[in-house]
Amino acid sequence: MNPRRIFADLKVVVRSYLRNPVALFFSLIFPIILIALFGTIFSAGGSGAVPLAVENLDHNSPTSVAFLAALNNTSLVKVTLVNYPVASFSSQLGDNGYSVGLLIPAGFQANYTNRTPVDLTLFTNPENGAAAGQAEGAVSGIANGFNLRAVCGGGSCAPVIQVPPSKNIGSQVYTYIDYLIPGLIGFSILTSPMFSMVDIASSYRKEGIFRELSLTPLTKSEWLLSRISWYVVLTFITAAIMIGAGVGLFGAHVEITLGLVPYLIVGPFLFVALGMLAGTVARTPESAALIGNIITFPMMFLSGTFFAVSMFPSGLQVVAHVLPLYYVIDGMDQVMLFSNTTRALFDVGVVAILAVIVFALAVRFFQWRDVE
């Protein structure tokens, strides 16, 4: 392993890249477009029904079910039943990307029938005022309707269902854009090296460039490390652009710590090697592109890039957990949003081990010269 040769090759890579306007566009402008596009689509509050996570502790009693049906009919909220531990209901809402949540207590129906006052607990995200206001209006409105229908006793019609002031979600509140930033950084860590390396692996072989490099002292490992170095640099630049665009355009809240650095290194490391391995298996540029797409597209959509994996159906969640990109994005979520060091370390460990294995396989199977 000779650093001089790696640096010499890296210079050629950087020059080639900087002289390619299309590559530059995709590296520098495309991340901003992605953030702007998805941020605009999904962060716009106040329009349409707000997703409302509901934990029904009254075991789907007819009254609670009727209450939720009435809520759903308002078109102001879209009820999704969840089953989070009550103690961590508030933080679970934040972890799973909900801006509003509702807790229906046990005994809701009995209290309503006996006209004993009962509290509904509404959780909102003050950062998303529009969604909070919409949900508060809907829940209070339906509660008032139910209260009016309650039979008044002794000339007194004191409200039975009460909606105290809402509580804040979690210890910290998150908006969609906060989740989107780690997801899109992961998207970039995956797609940029994968598509490029798959193409390079087959086209360099076809054009005889690998053959020419094999006649120099540059080794396969050195060549691959120079590519990895470049994609690590590119990933840092892309991540900075995405974070800047997310904060600047949408007021995103993400924690920028040194804990992010390992992901910006092992992520590109893994996907450069994986792209090379995929391109090595393919015999033609056409089949290389196909193999690249087969590997990349499921990861692109099922690893929590655009939506939290916990919102997927359980079958897809199982699939997500075998995709390497899931651990990159989940790890960055833990670092940038939840400050969960234990899980972040686990995630980076998984990615690092995979990266070493895939790198070794790529170096083993990637041929400079024709054996036959």
Next chain:
Amino acid sequence: MSAAIEVRGLVKTYGPLAAVDHIEFTVESGSVYAFLGPNGAGKTTTTEILEGLRRRTEGEVRVLGLDPWKQGYALHQRIGVIPQDFRFFEKITPKEGIEYYASLFGTHPDPQELLQRVDLGDKSNSRFDTLSGGQKQKLGLALALTNNPEVCFLDEPTTGLDPQARRSIWEVIRTLRREGRTVFLTTHYLEEAELLADQVGIIHHGKIIASGTPGEIIRAHGRAERLVFEAPAALGSYLRSNLGTAVEIHDGRVEVPLESNRDALRVLSAVESSGIAWQGFTTKRDTLEDVFVRMVGPMDEGALKSETPA
């Protein structure tokens, strides 16, 4: 003089097909060896085996005393290779390319001097994708010299070049030889081999069918020197019956083989005696190309190219 390249009993098979079939040759250090053959004869396969780019099926091969396949990494530090249809990074300039190779090899050539040597000095800052085919080939040659190689493998280095560029490459090859380097040259241009090579090997159907200096090959496989008259066939018939030699009669041409220079006087005297009118005469000696065509036979168009001497 020691051997730079030694090949003994080299065989390369692809399934039942023997692309190279028990060939043997030696290239002396500091000499130019031209390896000739029609398309598909086994030239490129042999060359790639010598360069360590392809594994042989059987036989012994040594380049600078090293086994090219097993000791390829060590060998590649000491040889220079310019492949057919050289390709490089499209956005990189020739100067940057030389600097890149120099860094890889740990050598310190002057990029501008090296590019001038191959007549590419004025294109040192042009990107590879803007160079013509000939200029790309010249860059390949310059890169092959970056590590100051002891043996240079030049695979059809002048194909597609204009006559002037071709001559500048010939001059580089002569310089390499003067500097004591060994040159292994494959070419389609037979006069190029005749002009530059100390030794020639002709491969056909995977076997070497002739080897030696160009003169030796012509003497061994060519026809004797001939007097060629522009004359009617009647002159040919007259000389055939009066001289008793194998006179060849072609369309408007009569060719008379000469055993020695004194034979020419006897033939001219007989022509004079015939009283048959003739327009003129020349002497003709077989070239390497004549020998090649006779040995290898008719080939597909493009398999053999020749340049009319300037």
